[in-house]
Amino acid sequence: MKIFLSAGEPSGDLHAANLIHAIRERVPDAEFTGYGGPKMTEAGATLVYPLVNLAVMWFLSVFQNIATFLWLIVRADRCFRDDKPDAVVLVDYPGLNWWIARRARARGVPVFYFVPPQLWAWAGWRVEKVRKFVDLVLCSLPFEPAWYRERGVSHAVHVGHPYFDELCERDLDEAFTTAQEAHGRPLLAILPGSRTLELKRNLPILARAAAKLAKLRPDVRFAVACLHDKHRALAEEIIADALADAAVDGLPAPDLEIFSNRTPELIRVADVAWSVSGSVSLELMMEALPTVILYKVRPIDLWIARPFIKAKYITLVNLLADAELMPEYLTSRDVSDDLVRHAETWLGDPQARARTTAELAALRYTAARPGATSRAAEEILARLRGPAPEDAAYRGPHARAVSLESIEEADAGA
Structure with a gap:
């Protein structure tokens, strides 16, 4: 099993690293690659680019780094084409991660969003991107699944915030x-x-x-x-x-x-x-x-x-x-x-x-409900192994094959 992860901030790097550990507990031979930081590397992932070093915010900062972001989109697309992973897991960091989701979708790779961005707070119109490009939203906050369902996104489940897992395991000096x-x-x-x-x-x-x-x-x-x-x-x-x-x-x-x-x-x-x-x-x-x-x-x-x-x-x-x-x-x-x-x-x-x-x-x-990372790992693996009989009604974006041309048309209209 190969999984590509994308985390662009120190907190996301830590969440991604812990998710790697949780998945490896269940699938020891799983391989991980992607964008992130030192925590992912320590967890055994092969880092394609240290995205954490590029953590930026607001419009001007993004514009100043636009060439790098464009290269990262192309680089991710090549990974999906040449060494196709079984899944892409995005961790927060909206903006770049939406584009990575688009390219994964175009290549027929299932997309999971762990610690999704707070669309309900400031960017509700972006829920359309979730409908188009994300197979399963692993929600951090208890009210998020209902918010998504009200906007036509049925593939959202509450797993909890992984920060509580990390706090419980932390050793102080x-x-x-x-x-x-x-x-x-x-x-x-x-x-x-x-x-x-x-x-x-x-x-x-x-x-x-x-x-x-x-x-x-x-x-x-x-x-x-x-x-x-x-x-x-x-x-x-x-x-x-x-x-x-x-x-x-x-x-x-x-x-x-x-x-x-x-x-x-x-x-x-x-x-x-x-x-x-x-x-x-x-x-x-x-x-x-x-x-x-x-x-x-x-x-x-x-x-x-x-x-x-x-x-x-x-x-x-x-x-x-x-x-x-x-x-x-x-x-x-x-x-x-x-x-x-x-x-x-x-x-x-x-x-x-x-x-x-x-x-x-x-x-x-x-x-403070611990266990979010383990629940996220279970949800990801369950979807990759296929829906259980009682879950046959589930239909994520990858329920049918889609051509690259149709995705590019959808991108143009998004």
């Missing part, structure tokens, strides 16, 4: 957490995102907020959690510039340290957090850590995106709760005062902090 707890002072964790552009846009606001809170609460320590050493070096530069500007306004330098590869440990020991929006919010929920969510974009990007945003919240935790348990700011302005206000409340009012912690813990009890 106890020596590090013990050393941090020994300080005996409140700790605020700053999580500036896993993408370079996220750091550049969000970290200046987060650093300025730290300086403002330090003026009110000089006892508070701050820890910045970076994905890796390259981001740590960039964070040092950004924070130095932001604090220099803050000093001009009479703000003190906060007691702040920058770490790489320490995100789980810092979340465990922190009293409060400021975080960029992303799947890390699920980890923050698991630890019941009071958190403010920030996502800073350029005014033009926000103006373009606003008409397409259909979800009530941008944060997964708030979506699961259908309430704003984590105050969130999708914004183009400086909201450092808001970040400080929430943090000061949680640090200074034990009852307010206890209420937030209790709400997050209650949501964790109902929403």
Whole structure:
């Protein structure tokens, strides 16, 4: 069995790697290739291109890399033609993955979407692409299958979010957490995102907020959690510039340290957090850590995106709760005062902090369902082995043969 996977971000790389392990437990001789990152390589996949290194967002960034994306589409198509896999598994990363799905469909390769993009939040019209090019949607959130069914996509099942699997299996560095707890002072964790552009846009606001809170609460320590050493070096530069500007306004330098590869440990020991929006919010929920969510974009990007945003919240935790348990700011302005206000409340009012912690813990009890990766592996293998008799009514996009010419006609009209 040969499976081609495509994951374009660090979180997707990890989800794909764990899916490889889950499938290999069931099919030991399965072979894996595709686009991804170091986690997929460690899991035994043959990497055609390190797509994680190209993680980009927003329109201009995509345009600047258009030649590379076009080459990746052609390269994937050649893989499907010359060494046809039994399945293609896409992991989040909409945009490029839609094109990979098109080419797989043209070559008659079944397509599975694991951790599908949140179309219900901002791009509902793209459900047509799911109908045309995806055989089975492996949904992360419990309300997604119904959303797809209402729009004519019957081939969607809820398996859960794989992030909960990874959290359950994660080992923390106890020596590090013990050393941090020994300080005996409140700790605020700053999580500036896993993408370079996220750091550049969000970290200046987060650093300025730290300086403002330090003026009110000089006892508070701050820890910045970076994905890796390259981001740590960039964070040092950004924070130095932001604090220099803050000093001009009479703000003190906060007691702040920058770490790489320490995100789980810092979340465990922190009293409060400021975080960029992303799947890390699920980890923050698991630890019941009071958190403010920030996502800073350029005014033009926000103006373009606003008409397409259909979800009530941008944060997964708030979506699961259908309430704003984590105050969130999708914004183009400086909201450092808001970040400080929430943090000061949680640090200074034990009852307010206890209420937030209790709400997050209650949501964790109902929403944190482990086993998503195993369920996804079972669903993929079941479809590849053929529908069971009781499932004979299932008809995915590959229920009939389709010519390359008809696909190209469909592409032209999509």
